[in-house]
């Protein structure tokens with residue numbers, strides 16, 4: 643597989659304000675491989691934006707190192723840093739387009755700054771607008787576009803630089819679910835066709851599940867958990883991961899038992915017969931606290947959270963019943979109050 647394209651080693655970042663000091667990152671280490679779509683997820687204020695800004699040195703870490711393709715950014719000259727930054731493109735929640743310029747000029751702008759001739763830049767930009775499906779809007783101004791179209795222009799502008807890495811900071815947070823899906827599909831296509839490594843910063847587990855191969859969960863400036871999306875979704879270990887996977891729901895129930903389990907299905911259709919048969923066989927009812935299906939890396943994954951009967955023997959029998967049917971059963975602490 644070779645060297646990871648991004649290596650983050652023990653990065654800390656503190657912000658000094660007039661009367662306080664904020665430790666936004668507290669010793670984060672991460673490796674991202676070439677070709678990954680890597681999600682970095684966490685609640686508001688967790689330090690996601692700070693971390694992503696450290697990846698292109700828009701923010702310099704207080705301590706620790708960031709290596710892009712093996713090159714330590716802290717030992718780069720200004721010229722070398724500019725070169726690295728050209729290969730690490732970034733898109734944002736609010737698009738950051740030049741409002742006085744047309745779509746085409748937005749894409750040509752950075753190419754011309756790099757010294758490309760106008761005609762050549764125009765040709766390249768038109769080719770890229772085709773990739774993002776915005777050819778017919780080349781002469782429109784950003785104000786005349788929808789949110790999704792604006793984000794496509796921002797993606798086109800970053801692709802113009804032939805980046806190796808694309809950093810997306812909450813790039814779909816201002817978009818509705820349908821538009822979000824189409825932008826995520828475009829990012830996936832770019833990743834697959836052009837081999838661009840993508841880092842996605844988000845607070846939504848749905849975004850991670852839709853397209854990421856790997857995920858890192860950060861909480862209060864620390865890394866809570868990393869793994870493949872499949873691993874983290876199937877058996878989240880940290881409190882932060884559980885909160886995101888279970889969508890932060892904490893249930894209040896009329897049933898007395900506090901014993902809850904989570905089952906993961908690969909097929910949505912297997913939900914009902916298994917639970918119904920288990921209830922029939924054990925002659926006791928369960929309380930279904932959550933049941934849903936989510937798309938994890940293109941596969942439908944169902945999860946169900948059950949509150950078991952108070953009778954320990956029956957509860958054990960139910961768990962065994964499910965395990966005998968090769969279902970992953972995980973006991974959840976403190977799920978009900």
Ligand SMILES: Nc1ncnc2c1ncn2[C@@H]1O[C@H](COP(=O)(O)OP(=O)(O)OP(=O)(O)O)[C@@H](O)[C@H]1O
Pocket residue numbers: 657658659664665666684685686687688689690691692693845
């Ligand atoms: N320039 C700054 N000066 C002072 N504090 C800052 C600065 N930038 C970020 N912080 C603080 O660092 C912490 C992490 O902020 P950051 O923006 O990285 O979080 P985030 O996870 O991206 O949050 P959100 O999802 O709300 O954008 C917060 O407490 C924030 O207030």
